[in-house]
Amino acid sequence: MNISPELPVHRPAVLELNRLAFKGDEESRLIKNLARDNSILASFVALDGGEVVGHILFSPLHLTVNGKRIDAVALAPMCVVPSRQKQGIGTLLVEHGIEAMKSAAHDAIIVLGHVDFYPRFGFRHDLARNLACAFNQYEAFMGLELRAGSLGGKPGTCTYARAFA
Numbered sequence: 335m336n337i338s339p340e341l342p343v344h345r346p347a348v349l350e351l352n353r354l355a356f357k358g359d360e361e362s363r364l365i366k367n368l369a370r371d372n373s374i375l376a377s378f379v380a381l382d383g384g385e386v387v388g389h390i391l392f393s394p395l396h397l398t399v400n401g402k403r404i405d406a407v408a409l410a411p412m413c414v415v416p417s418r419q420k421q422g423i424g425t426l427l428v429e430h431g432i433e434a435m436k437s438a439a440h441d442a443i444i445v446l447g448h449v450d451f452y453p454r455f456g457f458r459h460d461l462a463r464n465l466a467c468a469f470n471q472y473e474a475f476m477g478l479e480l481r482a483g484s485l486g487g488k489p490g491t492c493t494y495a496r497a498f499a
């Protein structure tokens with residue numbers, strides 16, 4: 335298993351993987367719209383012998399904390415091909431993604447995702463719940479600080495890239 339930056343040649347398989355894993359077109363359409371808007375910050379694929387079996391994507395967020403802009407990114411979408419789930423591929427993708435975002439000196443990652451999955455990587459709802467947006471009342475809305483204290487559960491605002499609208 336190899337986690338690599340997504341290349342143009344991977345895109346058709348990435349779109350098909352998202353359709354399969356999410357059982358619909360919403361996420362594949364989101365990826366196309368993010369690409370159209372030049373809003374893909376980073377995208378990684380899990381490759382098994384050249385076959386795309388997992389995918390994770392990061393896009394820019396407009397996030398303020400206590401009235402000040404911080405450099406946060408959104409993690410979405412991410413998925414693993416159904417036949418290969420629960421084998422650790424999702425974990426590898428999230429760990430790789432976190433390290434990449436940390437290396438790029440971003441301050442925080444925001445995710446709207448499974449409450450039984452993301453907390454194991456350090457994502458916490460209490461860090462994000464005071465960031466005003468359509469989702470912040472949900473436990474599934476979680477933040478991870480890449481710079482200590484960047485979120486801190488403080489009040490703020492969070493706006494996703496236009497493609498999410």
Ligand SMILES: CC(C)(COP(=O)(O)OP(=O)(O)OC[C@H]1O[C@@H](n2cnc3c(N)ncnc32)[C@H](O)[C@@H]1OP(=O)(O)O)[C@@H](O)C(=O)NCCC(=O)NCCS
Pocket residue numbers: 355356411412413414415418419420421422423424425426446447448449450451
């Ligand atoms: C969520 C997903 C990415 C996890 O990938 P994976 O390769 O199966 O994950 P791993 O094998 O590394 O880890 C498996 C763990 O994730 C948990 N998990 C997987 N799917 C889950 C779900 N739908 N809800 C909650 N937890 C889930 C498993 O319970 C397992 O927990 P355990 O280690 O305590 O047994 C994958 O199941 C998937 O693609 N699901 C469909 C699309 C999706 O929901 N994407 C996430 C959107 S936020």
